[in-house]
Amino acid sequence: MAQEIILASGSDIRATLLRNAGLSFTVDPARIDESAIRAGLEAEEAPPRDIADTLAEIKASRVAAKHPEALVIGCDQILEHRGTCLAKPATPDEALAQLRALSGDRHTLLSAAVIVEEGRPVWRHVGQVHLTMRQLSDDYLQDYVARNWESIRHSVGAYKLEEEGVRLFTQIHGDYFTVLGLPLLDLLSYLVLRGTVPA
Numbered sequence: 209m210a211q212e213i214i215l216a217s218g219s220d221i222r223a224t225l226l227r228n229a230g231l232s233f234t235v236d237p238a239r240i241d242e243s244a245i246r247a248g249l250e251a252e253e254a255p256p257r258d259i260a261d262t263l264a265e266i267k268a269s270r271v272a273a274k275h276p277e278a279l280v281i282g283c284d285q286i287l288e289h290r291g292t293c294l295a296k297p298a299t300p301d302e303a304l305a306q307l308r309a310l311s312g313d314r315h316t317l318l319s320a321a322v323i324v325e326e327g328r329p330v331w332r333h334v335g336q337v338h339l340t341m342r343q344l345s346d347d348y349l350q351d352y353v354a355r356n357w358e359s360i361r362h363s364v365g366a367y368k369l370e371e372e373g374v375r376l377f378t379q380i381h382g383d384y385f386t387v388l389g390l391p392l393l394d395l396l397s398y399l400v401l402r403g404t405v406p407a
């Protein structure tokens with residue numbers, strides 16, 4: 209019997225990416241106080257990649273405790289801009305403030321994934337993507353947020369690359385999947401290497 213794979217994430221796009229890759233898995237989102245853990249790590253001046261990696265491991269470990277036989281994938285994405293980490297916007301005004309700050313500048317997305325098996329991390333990867341946003345007019349940003357709020361509220365950086373968010377950018381260095389929130393190519397390579405996924 210094939211080993212069960214569990215995605216410990218409530219992210220629709222992460223589940224879609226794994227499903228579209230043909231993986232069989234179940235979803236069991238980790239219930240953790242992400243903002244409290246993140247605030248603690250930021251207070252210790254942990255680097256953004258360590259914050260993403262630690263949160264991904266905590267999510268995977270929390271769910272793995274309920275499913276000791278399964279391969280459990282935890283994820284976390286951090287947006288880093290000029291040394292500060294941005295979280296998902298809580299309000300349209302916060303989304304507008306974030307986009308005003310990112311406009312005309314570069315930022316980095318860090319997408320961490322950790323696999324926990326039998327209570328131990330057995331694989332981890334933090335994908336990085338460097339994005340350059342064009343200089344955007346305030347009129348356009350206000351209109352963009354008003355029209356897209358219900359979608360972009362669930363996304364770090366207040367954009368979805370596969371939707372109108374692509375218009376915000378002039379350059380993207382890194383892979384598409386990592387922008388969406390999952391270092392999918394590295395994850396699949398590991399699952400193929402260990403024989404969990406045929407290739």
Ligand SMILES: Nc1nc2c(ncn2[C@@H]2O[C@H](COP(=O)(O)OP(=O)(O)OP(=O)(O)O)[C@@H](O)[C@H]2O)c(=O)[nH]1
Nearest residue numbers: 217218219221284285362363364368369387388389
């Ligand atoms: N569809 C889409 N989602 C994006 C994009 N960029 C970032 N995201 C999502 O933004 C969210 C980042 O927040 P996280 O805390 O990592 O994940 P989450 O959605 O809270 O889900 P958990 O894994 O349960 O914590 C993830 O769901 C990413 O998939 C994008 O371009 N497109």
